[in-house]
Amino acid sequence: MLISIFNLLVFPGIIFLGVAGMSAEFIDRKLYARMQNRTGPPWFQPWADFIKLVSKEDVVPTEANPRMFRAMPIFALTSTITASFYIPLWSTHALYSFNGDLIVTIYLLTIPTLTYFLGGWYSTSLYSKIGAIRSLTQLFAYEVPLLMCILAPALLANTWSLSEMAKFYSHHHWYWMFNLLGFAISLIALLGKLEKVPFDIPEAETEIVGGTFTEYSGRLLAMFKLSINIETIVGASLVSAVYLPFGLQLTPALGILLYVGKLLFIISILSLSRTIFARFRMDQMVEFCWKIVSPLAFLQMLICLILKGVLAI
Amino acid sequence: MIRPGKMLVQVLQSLFKKSATSQYPFKKSEMPAHYRGKINFHPELCIGCKMCERDCPSNAIKIVKVGDKKFEAQFDLAKCIYCAQCVDSCIKKALESTKEFELAVLDKNKLKVTFCADVKKDTDK
Amino acid sequence: MRKVVIPIGPQHPALKEPESFSVTLSGERIMAFSARLGYNHRGIEKACEERTYLQDVYLIERICGICSHTHSTCFVQAVEEIAGLQVPKRALYIRSIIGELERIHSHLLWLGVAGHEVGFDTLLMYTWRDREVVMDILAELTGNRVNYGINLIGGVKRDLEKQHITDILKSVDILEERTKYYIQVCKEESTLIQRLSGVGVLSHNDALSLGAVGPTARASDVARDTRADDPYAAYDELDFKIVTDDHNDVYGRTLVRLGELMESYRLIRTAIKNLPEGLISVKAPRKIPVGEAFSRYEAPRGEDVHYVKSNGTDKPERVKVRAPTLANVQTVAKMLEDGQLADLPIVIAAIDPCFSCTDRLISVNSSKSETLGSMKWEDLRLYGIEWHRSKGMDFSAINKKLAERL
Numbered sequence: 001m002l003i004s005i006f007n008l009l010v011f012p013g014i015i016f017l018g019v020a021g022m023s024a025e026f027i028d029r030k031l032y033a034r035m036q037n038r039t040g041p042p043w044f045q046p047w048a049d050f051i052k053l054v055s056k057e058d059v060v061p062t063e064a065n066p067r068m069f070r071a072m073p074i075f076a077l078t079s080t081i082t083a084s085f086y087i088p089l090w091s092t093h094a095l096y097s098f099n100g101d102l103i104v105t106i107y108l109l110t111i112p113t114l115t116y117f118l119g120g121w122y123s124t125s126l127y128s129k130i131g132a133i134r135s136l137t138q139l140f141a142y143e144v145p146l147l148m149c150i151l152a153p154a155l156l157a158n159t160w161s162l163s164e165m166a167k168f169y170s171h172h173h174w175y176w177m178f179n180l181l182g183f184a185i186s187l188i189a190l191l192g193k194l195e196k197v198p199f200d201i202p203e204a205e206t207e208i209v210g211g212t213f214t215e216y217s218g219r220l221l222a223m224f225k226l227s228i229n230i231e232t233i234v235g236a237s238l239v240s241a242v243y244l245p246f247g248l249q250l251t252p253a254l255g256i257l258l259y260v261g262k263l264l265f266i267i268s269i270l271s272l273s274r275t276i277f278a279r280f281r282m283d284q285m286v287e288f289c290w291k292i293v294s295p296l297a298f299l300q301m302l303i304c305l306i307l308k309g310v311l312a313i
Numbered sequence: 314m315i316r317p318g319k320m321l322v323q324v325l326q327s328l329f330k331k332s333a334t335s336q337y338p339f340k341k342s343e344m345p346a347h348y349r350g351k352i353n354f355h356p357e358l359c360i361g362c363k364m365c366e367r368d369c370p371s372n373a374i375k376i377v378k379v380g381d382k383k384f385e386a387q388f389d390l391a392k393c394i395y396c397a398q399c400v401d402s403c404i405k406k407a408l409e410s411t412k413e414f415e416l417a418v419l420d421k422n423k424l425k426v427t428f429c430a431d432v433k434k435d436t437d438k
Numbered sequence: 439m440r441k442v443v444i445p446i447g448p449q450h451p452a453l454k455e456p457e458s459f460s461v462t463l464s465g466e467r468i469m470a471f472s473a474r475l476g477y478n479h480r481g482i483e484k485a486c487e488e489r490t491y492l493q494d495v496y497l498i499e500r501i502c503g504i505c506s507h508t509h510s511t512c513f514v515q516a517v518e519e520i521a522g523l524q525v526p527k528r529a530l531y532i533r534s535i536i537g538e539l540e541r542i543h544s545h546l547l548w549l550g551v552a553g554h555e556v557g558f559d560t561l562l563m564y565t566w567r568d569r570e571v572v573m574d575i576l577a578e579l580t581g582n583r584v585n586y587g588i589n590l591i592g593g594v595k596r597d598l599e600k601q602h603i604t605d606i607l608k609s610v611d612i613l614e615e616r617t618k619y620y621i622q623v624c625k626e627e628s629t630l631i632q633r634l635s636g637v638g639v640l641s642h643n644d645a646l647s648l649g650a651v652g653p654t655a656r657a658s659d660v661a662r663d664t665r666a667d668d669p670y671a672a673y674d675e676l677d678f679k680i681v682t683d684d685h686n687d688v689y690g691r692t693l694v695r696l697g698e699l700m701e702s703y704r705l706i707r708t709a710i711k712n713l714p715e716g717l718i719s720v721k722a723p724r725k726i727p728v729g730e731a732f733s734r735y736e737a738p739r740g741e742d743v744h745y746v747k748s749n750g751t752d753k754p755e756r757v758k759v760r761a762p763t764l765a766n767v768q769t770v771a772k773m774l775e776d777g778q779l780a781d782l783p784i785v786i787a788a789i790d791p792c793f794s795c796t797d798r799l800i801s802v803n804s805s806k807s808e809t810l811g812s813m814k815w816e817d818l819r820l821y822g823i824e825w826h827r828s829k830g831m832d833f834s835a836i837n838k839k840l841a842e843r844l
Contacts (some may be wrong), residue, residue: 031328034327034328035324035328035560036324036327036559036560036563036564037327037330037332037567038332038333038334038563039332039336126444127444129442130442130444130463197558198629200557204557204780205452206451206554206555206783207452207779207780207782209450272321275320275560276317276318276319276320276321276324277317277318278557278558278627278629278632278633280632281632281633281778281780281781282466282778282780283466314626315625315627315628316626317627317629319623319626319627320560320627324560333567345574345577345578345581346578347578347596349581349582368492370489370493370494370496394500395582396496396587397581397587398492398493398587
């Protein structure tokens with residue numbers, strides 16, 4: 001019981017993920033700034049922003065549905081934290097695992113996007129509504145390739161459990177190399193999921209002000225921001241667990257170092273793509289995802305199926 | 314060749330370059346030699362022709378007679394647009410623009426600056 | 439799908455100045471677009487009538503924060519024409535050099551803003567970093583980064599020294615190299631091209647019939663540039679070539695501006711090479727003789743027009759300013775026909791709007807007739823008194839007291 005509470009609140013629960021998420025935001029912003037030849041924020045900037053937001057008043061628009069409006073940030077936060085429990089971080093064991101947790105994790109990671117939609121929709125502002133529709137449209141564009149390309153390694157490992165997959169790839173050392181195409185696709189999908197440039201269409205500030213979050217302020221906005229930060233960590237962990245499953249049997253100290261290294265690698269790729277691309281338009285993004293990324297995800301699946309036959313796993 | 318990520322190389326190079334941001338409040342920035350900043354007044358040169366007062370586009374300067382051939386200048390720095398027309402209008406070069414540009418204050422009254430003529434010295438004579 | 443009308447402005451992140459646009463959307467598609475000008479009316483033209491010509495130069499310079507040299511030169515040219523002043527050659531060359539430096543800083547600024555509007559902030563950071571070079575050189579030449587205050591009726595205030603010339607040439611070299619890089623980026627970066635090409639199309643004929651000016655017109659292959667058509671300052675001796683493009687879209691406008699940057703570097707080099715010796719100003723009379731003049735100037739955004747009428751005193755009778763944005767803003771509705779919401783910021787930004795410069799006109803809706811029309815000054819005053827009274831503020835007693843005291 002005590003251990004469960006510790007797991008839930010401290011490790012790998014809210015506190016650990018919160019700290020990691022804030023650090024991820026700092027690293028992302030710092031790299032982004034350095035790549036643009038700027039100085040960038042000091043290390044405590046995300047914390048300062050968070051504390052400032054928390055200390056501010058929550059404004060709920062009179063037209064909005066107050067219950068939905070207040071509930072959505074909490075849903076977003078809880079679902080991202082819950083998703084982290086099923087992902088093996090630096091060993092082959094996740095906190096909880098069962099056959100099928102892969103699907104559960106992916107669906108738990110879809111819930112934040114749905115809460116952005118509902119939160120935006122129920123705040124009834126025009127900008128929020130347009131942002132809400134955009135985030136849902138975007139969901140349909142990136143979710144299919146993401147699901148397909150994450151299923152491919154699972155097919156090869158012949159299991160639906162993330163922990164089992166980690167075990168499989170630890171036994172067959174170099175098999176993860178077959179999934180590099182899927183790794184690239186999952187990074188693209190992750191950019192879409194985290195709504196970052198070039199896929200920050202739902203919150204494109206020059207078009208629709210703050211997008212879904214236009215009406216959010218104070219603690220509620222802080223919670224949304226925190227959930228996005230945590231989603232970054234959880235998403236990167238998922239990608240590293242599925243596509244970079246090496247060095248999982250090291251000692252815990254080395255394992256943690258390697259895990260942090262993998263996260264840093266993924267986060268820096270995300271900030272790099274944020275730096276060098278212009279924002280897509282909605283139609284361009286949907287077209288890109290359906291016409292290029294999805295067929296590639298299919299190809300990854302095909303590769304895995306053929307390999308399965310050839311290697312007779 | 315049309316391709317995505319054209320700026321990749323420069324962006325990565327920037328990672329290892331010194332940032333272009335100027336560290337302003339910590340490192341004072343130097344203005345060029347003929348910068349048009351706060352106006353300085355030399356009372357001993359002024360002959361009270363009031364050309365500066367007449368030409369000022371924003372009525373920021375006022376020349377007041379305080380004694381025999383003694384004049385003082387009252388500036389309203391909040392009104393001044395730092396065009397330095399008064400400097401050009403002054404035939405005796407009693408006005409000059411300085412490099413001083415950090416003029417923001419919290420108290421609005423501090424923006425009213427008076428350059429006093431040295432009246433006391435005059436009476437001593 | 440149900441149509442929604444969304445307001446863009448007066449306060450909106452895409453707009454750097456307050457201006458109200460209302461967009462009727464069906465999904466992401468723009469069905470109708472209307473603009474409402476007038477949030478920035480400052481009464482500058484009227485204020486000019488109450489100041490002397492000398493003071494007006496500084497006031498006119500503050501019409502626009504970006505093209506301040508444009509407006510002051512345009513005004514000064516008109517006054518010089520009325521007064522019949524022969525401005526020294528050297529002064530004209532210095533005006534042209536400052537004008538081209540200003541164009542460089544304006545176009546680099548635009549490129550950054552365009553990058554920001556399509557979510558390409560890296561371009562914004564890089565161009566604005568490089569723009570500092572030209573801002574610093576302008577500060578060194580004129581004494582300020584904006585509102586240079588170098589123009590004088592009858593010439594310029596400050597001369598170019600040897601040190602200045604080497605500094606200008608050095609920074610032009612740096613900027614030319616950077617601009618070449620930006621041209622490469624704009625021609626090769628596919629995500630940027632996707633957002634710019636085919637967006638905000640203005641055909642050649644539309645550009646002509648709507649009276650577009652500046653890079654907006656030149657990107658629709660209209661070879662129209664005041665520097666070539668009606669050379670002022672030293673442009674008739676500088677061998678100026680008009681930069682045009684036939685893409686007709688935002689991409690074309692980007693290329694035209696980048697091409698003009700390269701042309702500006704060349705012009706500055708030629709002007710410095712041919713810089714004549716001599717005086718930099720002639721003495722201008724305080725009272726300008728009766729007359730009127732019309733002056734044109736190619737601002738970074740397009741053709742700027744000033745009209746000045748004098749009545750023999752030291753204050754002008756009438757000053758009229760037509761900023762380039764007023765000519766271009768009509769084209770936006772045409773460009774946005776059948777466009778997408780996502781393209782709206784970049785299409786508006788592509789005319790390089792400067793709304794504060796544009797707002798000159800007041801149109802008041804009469805609440806009685808419910809139609810758009812003008813209101814007499816007396817009606818407006820009565821309306822104001824009524825309005826305040828309805829809010830519980832009655833000034834009639836104070837007014838009476840004031841009248842008694844007078």
